[in-house]
Amino acid sequence: MFLPVTCPVCGSLADAPCEQCIASLRSAGHLPPMPQLDRCAALYAYEGGAAALVTALKYRNARRIVPWLARELASLVGDVDIVTWAPTTPRRRRERGFDQARLLAAAVGRRRHLPVRTLLRRLDTHPQTGRNRRERLDGPRFSARPVDGWKILLVDDVITTGVTISTAAAALRAVGAARVDGLAVAYTAHDGCRTSAPGSATHRGHEPVGG
Numbered sequence: 001m002f003l004p005v006t007c008p009v010c011g012s013l014a015d016a017p018c019e020q021c022i023a024s025l026r027s028a029g030h031l032p033p034m035p036q037l038d039r040c041a042a043l044y045a046y047e048g049g050a051a052a053l054v055t056a057l058k059y060r061n062a063r064r065i066v067p068w069l070a071r072e073l074a075s076l077v078g079d080v081d082i083v084t085w086a087p088t089t090p091r092r093r094r095e096r097g098f099d100q101a102r103l104l105a106a107a108v109g110r111r112r113h114l115p116v117r118t119l120l121r122r123l124d125t126h127p128q129t130g131r132n133r134r135e136r137l138d139g140p141r142f143s144a145r146p147v148d149g150w151k152i153l154l155v156d157d158v159i160t161t162g163v164t165i166s167t168a169a170a171a172l173r174a175v176g177a178a179r180v181d182g183l184a185v186a187y188t189a190h191d192g193c194r195t196s197a198p199g200s201a202t203h204r205g206h207e208p209v210g211g
Contacts, residue, residue, distance in 0.1 A: 008056035008065055009049045016068035021049045028187040034162040036169035037154075039209045040182035041076045043069075046158055050186045054157055058100050069185055070107030073155070076183060078208035080153040083109040084119040086142075086168040104185065105155040119145050119152070120168055139163030148176035153183055153209065160188040181209035 007014040009021040017025075028042035044050035053069070056062035085105035093099050109116035123141040139161075152172055156165050159182070169180040 005064065008060070008062045009052045016065050017049070017053065025049050028189075031159070031187055034159075034169075034182065035166045036173055036180060037166060037182045038179050040159070040162075040165070040184075041209045042159055042184040042187035043072050043076070044186045046160070046186035046188040054100075054186055057103075058096065058157065061096070061098070063098075063103065066103050066107050069104060070111050073104065073108050073183055073185070074111035076208050077108065077112050077114075077153060078181075079151065080114065080179075080181060080209075081151045082119075082147075083112075083114050083116045083153045083155060084172075086154060086156045086164050087118075087120055087122045089122055089124070089140075101156050104157060105153075108153070108155060108183070114153070117145075119147060120171060139167045142168050142171040144168075144171040144175045146175045147172055149178045150176075151179040151181075152177050153181050156182070156184045158186045158188065159184045183209050 004013055005015055006012060007016075007018040007021055009017055012018050012020075025043075026045040026047065028045050031040050031042060034040050044053075046054070053065060057065060057069075083105050085099070085101035087093075088099050088101065106116050108114075120142045121144075123143055140163075154165060154168055154172070156168075159165055165182045165184070169177075169182065172180050
């Protein structure tokens with residue numbers, strides 16, 4: 001039996017997000033500076049269609065959208081040596097059967113012909129999803145493998161407070177990273193931050209991370 005492949009946003013027949021939903025996605029714009037990161041970029045504001053994409057990947061195992069997301073993310077990658085990701089908790093990985101940030105990092109690495117390595121280990125067991133802003137600021141803890149002199153691209157699915165990706169970057173810097181750049185599918189704007197108008201992710205004024 002063949003099941004139809006549908007857009008994870010609107011449900012219409014499409015291999016990835018349909019053209020109408022892609023056009024509705026709102027750019028994340030320029031992210032504010034984040035501790036421990038040399039640069040940080042995200043594709044979309046975490047709202048509407050972008051939130052639906054992330055939710056489909058994380059909770060409905062919609063892996064078919066990963067190559068499309070990786071193509072868009074790869075357009076924001078500059079001069080880096082290696083790709084890694086901010087791992088989710090072991091409990092979340094067991095529940096889902098995969099780590100969505102790892103899938104994204106691996107796909108971005110393939111697109112850019114870059115090595116992808118497991119460099120971080122998550123030491124806490126508390127997922128950030130569902131926590132309020134104050135609880136999120138008491139972020140996760142990571143340990144890292146030695147990375148003397150490497151320029152690292154650190155991938156995650158969503159940046160909300162920036163605590164997870166900044167804490168992961170701090171762990172990489174502590175073991176010798178020369179540079180750490182962050183990259184995510186979506187960013188949750190807050191404290192009055194505005195996002196730019198809808199449009200193609202590859203033509204939104206983003207500087208490539210990794211310069």
